[in-house]
Amino acid sequence: MKWIEYRYLEFKSVLTKEFLIMSRYPLAFAFFVFLPYMVAGVFYGMGELLAGPQALLIFKNRTGVEDFLSFNVIGGSIMMISIVILQMTHMTIKAELRNGTLELNLVSPASRFVIFFAVTTILSLASFGIFVAATTPLLLTAKEVNLFDYMLALIVLAVGVLPVTGISFFIIALTLKFKEVTSLVNALNSAISTLSGVAYPITVLPGWLKLVSQLLPTSHTIELIRKILMAHQRTLLAFPELWYLAAMCFIYPFLGYSIFRIIEKRGRITGEIYLY
Amino acid sequence: MPLVEAIDLAKFFIVKEGGPFSRRKRVIRAVDGVSFKVDKGEIFGLLGPNGAGKTTTIKMLVTLLIPDRGDAYINGYSVLKEPHKVRENIGVTLSVERGFYWKLTGRENLLYFAGLYHIPKKIAEERIDYLLELVDLKNAADRLVETYSLGMKARLAFARALLNDAPVVFLDEPTLGLDPRSARSIRKAILELKRENKAVVLTTHHMYEAEMLCDKIALISRGEIVAMGGLDELKSLLKRKRVIEVEVSKFIGDLLRELESYDFIEKVAVSSLEAEKQKFRITLKEGDSRAVREVLEVFYEYGVGIDYVRIVEPSLEDVFISLTGRAFEDEMDRI
Numbered sequence: 001m002k003w004i005e006y007r008y009l010e011f012k013s014v015l016t017k018e019f020l021i022m023s024r025y026p027l028a029f030a031f032f033v034f035l036p037y038m039v040a041g042v043f044y045g046m047g048e049l050l051a052g053p054q055a056l057l058i059f060k061n062r063t064g065v066e067d068f069l070s071f072n073v074i075g076g077s078i079m080m081i082s083i084v085i086l087q088m089t090h091m092t093i094k095a096e097l098r099n100g101t102l103e104l105n106l107v108s109p110a111s112r113f114v115i116f117f118a119v120t121t122i123l124s125l126a127s128f129g130i131f132v133a134a135t136t137p138l139l140l141t142a143k144e145v146n147l148f149d150y151m152l153a154l155i156v157l158a159v160g161v162l163p164v165t166g167i168s169f170f171i172i173a174l175t176l177k178f179k180e181v182t183s184l185v186n187a188l189n190s191a192i193s194t195l196s197g198v199a200y201p202i203t204v205l206p207g208w209l210k211l212v213s214q215l216l217p218t219s220h221t222i223e224l225i226r227k228i229l230m231a232h233q234r235t236l237l238a239f240p241e242l243w244y245l246a247a248m249c250f251i252y253p254f255l256g257y258s259i260f261r262i263i264e265k266r267g268r269i270t271g272e273i274y275l276y
Numbered sequence: 277m278p279l280v281e282a283i284d285l286a287k288f289f290i291v292k293e294g295g296p297f298s299r300r301k302r303v304i305r306a307v308d309g310v311s312f313k314v315d316k317g318e319i320f321g322l323l324g325p326n327g328a329g330k331t332t333t334i335k336m337l338v339t340l341l342i343p344d345r346g347d348a349y350i351n352g353y354s355v356l357k358e359p360h361k362v363r364e365n366i367g368v369t370l371s372v373e374r375g376f377y378w379k380l381t382g383r384e385n386l387l388y389f390a391g392l393y394h395i396p397k398k399i400a401e402e403r404i405d406y407l408l409e410l411v412d413l414k415n416a417a418d419r420l421v422e423t424y425s426l427g428m429k430a431r432l433a434f435a436r437a438l439l440n441d442a443p444v445v446f447l448d449e450p451t452l453g454l455d456p457r458s459a460r461s462i463r464k465a466i467l468e469l470k471r472e473n474k475a476v477v478l479t480t481h482h483m484y485e486a487e488m489l490c491d492k493i494a495l496i497s498r499g500e501i502v503a504m505g506g507l508d509e510l511k512s513l514l515k516r517k518r519v520i521e522v523e524v525s526k527f528i529g530d531l532l533r534e535l536e537s538y539d540f541i542e543k544v545a546v547s548s549l550e551a552e553k554q555k556f557r558i559t560l561k562e563g564d565s566r567a568v569r570e571v572l573e574v575f576y577e578y579g580v581g582i583d584y585v586r587i588v589e590p591s592l593e594d595v596f597i598s599l600t601g602r603a604f605e606d607e608m609d610r611i
Contacts, residue, residue, distance in 0.1 A: 005394070006394045009391045009392075009394050009395075009396070010391060010392055010394070012391060013387070013388050013389075013390075013391025013392055014388075014391075016387075016388070016391075017377060017380065017384070017388045020379070020380055020384060021377060021379045021380065024379045024420075025379075099374055099375070099376065099377070099378070100370065100371050100374030100375040101374075101375055101376065101377060103340055103370055103375070104368070104370065104375050104389070104436075105392065106340060107338050107339065107340055107363060107366075107368050107370075108363060108389065108392035108393055109360055109363040109364045109392070109393065109394065110391075110392040110393075110394075115392075265342075268339075268340065268341055268342045269341075269342045269344075270289070270290070271287075271289055271332075271335070271341055274335075274340065
């Protein structure tokens with residue numbers, strides 16, 4: 001009982017702290033809400049430039065997608081989730097190192113897992129907000145507004161975010177070890193964006209890249225949410241993507257936290273995790 | 277049972293030197309063979325220059341670093357085997373300037389750390405009110421920490437160390453860089469901890485602070501404790517030895533070498549003042565009555581103008597110089 005109470009107190013404290021800090025930078029996330037539209041605009045522009053006025057038609061013929069904007073905004077807003085969680089996790093840990101607060105967190109009896117999981121949780125919640133803000137215009141302009149589908153999409157999103165938080169433990173470990181890994185995080189996010197089918201279906205990728213994309217939780221999340229919101233398919237349990245995602249919910253956090261523990265323990269021996 | 281017991285603690289760091297194409301690894305002996313005990317109601321000071329190994333020792337005791345050798349017990353719990361229990365029994369200040377969330381208020385910072393120490397909100401709020409009063413920050417409690425002065429941050433750091441009312445408190449350079457008023461108020465609060473029967477381990481490189489606060493002092497140099505004991509005990513190491521302080525306007529290297537060659541002189545330490553001014557601190561061997569006059573004659577022979585001379589009571593620095601052969605400044609230069 002005490003164990004649960006302690007973990008709850010730790011979790012609530014980190015959540016409150018991160019929320020207060022975020023609330024003092026009110027415009028920090030505004031950019032991410034508009035980005036999916038900007039990305040869709042860029043792809044549309046490039047398509048027009050390369051294929052002329054027939055661009056949308058060619059896209060439809062090759063991919064079977066009729067609603068180019070919804071397709072891109074859904075993909076883009078899920079891409080934002082990975083960008084926000086991974087990049088902001090790195091920035092948060094970097095700030096903790098620089099400000100000397102990390103040591104004081106680690107010297108407390110609080111669970112390391114809870115401390116860092118709470119950090120990624122608040123970022124997940126923020127990215128949920130971004131997804132809702134970015135997709136609401138689509139919902140409002142849709143011919144058929146279906147709140148049930150939307151709720152279903154949010155549930156899938158919640159499942160899809162968990163493996164990303166697992167990857168963020170890996171980012172935390174890298175930050176503790178190498179300090180400045182912004183370029184690596186950007187490279188990872190670029191790979192996720194390219195291979196998750198943000199602007200095109202994964203089916204157009206070559207065979208081996210298709211295989212790699214199956215390892216990314218975002219690929220399955222995007223695919224599932226498009227099925228729900230664009231094709232109004234509700235037989236969720238019948239989709240293999242959901243089961244892949246469910247497995248990743250266990251595998252990624254376990255792997256991420258294990259790597260974090262190894263680097264943290266090594267850092268307590270060498271003293272390097274407290275340097276910046 | 278002592279509340280803090282360090283047994284043969286040692287820590288070595290591997291540092292990389294040189295550019296990207298000529299990287300070399302070097303082993304630095306940060307702490308080697310440090311042992312001491314601190315009882316309830318006792319203030320224990322680790323006194324030494326920067327880089328002597330004080331902070332590394334503290335970091336091992338608070339479980340941030342794993343010792344390469346030895347172990348330590350905090351309230352009976354091993355830092356190696358029961359780090360989690362150790363963390364429940366300590367309050368810590370590692371830096372007075374860093375260690376806060378700048379975009380949170382002082383009160384919010386304390387509330388956050390209270391949660392990490394498993395203090396329920398209602399109890400935490402009462403405790404925080406009491407601590408803010410204690411460190412005289414009540415009026416600034418709801419301001420963002422980014423607007424705090426260094427002195428205010430130091431007082432807030434001190435309040436944070438007391439949040440969980442732990443039996444052992446570690447304070448790493450608690451008055452570093454503070455103005456005299458803030459430093460005084462922190463020292464007063466540290467003495468209050470003694471009255472509350474807590475064991476306090478503090479590091480400092482201020483002689484005065486160690487003399488004023490500590491029941492027991494360990495002089496630490498290059499990772500090793502060179503002497504340990506009460507203030508009088510340490511000073512008795514230089515009992516009946518005299519220390520002459522001579523301030524001169526010109527420094528001549530040969531003069532220093534000549535002074536060191538006299539058999540009635542134990543140690544000579546030189547520190548720079550402004551411009552060309554130098555201060556010689558000369559420790560004479562026991563019971564040599566001719567010494568003072570002879571020392572001054574050496575200065576006259578070299579034609580060095582003496583600004584002032586005085587015979588002083590041996591300080592902790594003299595004990596340090598006598599034991600290590602180095603002044604605090606020399607040690608700092610080494611780093």
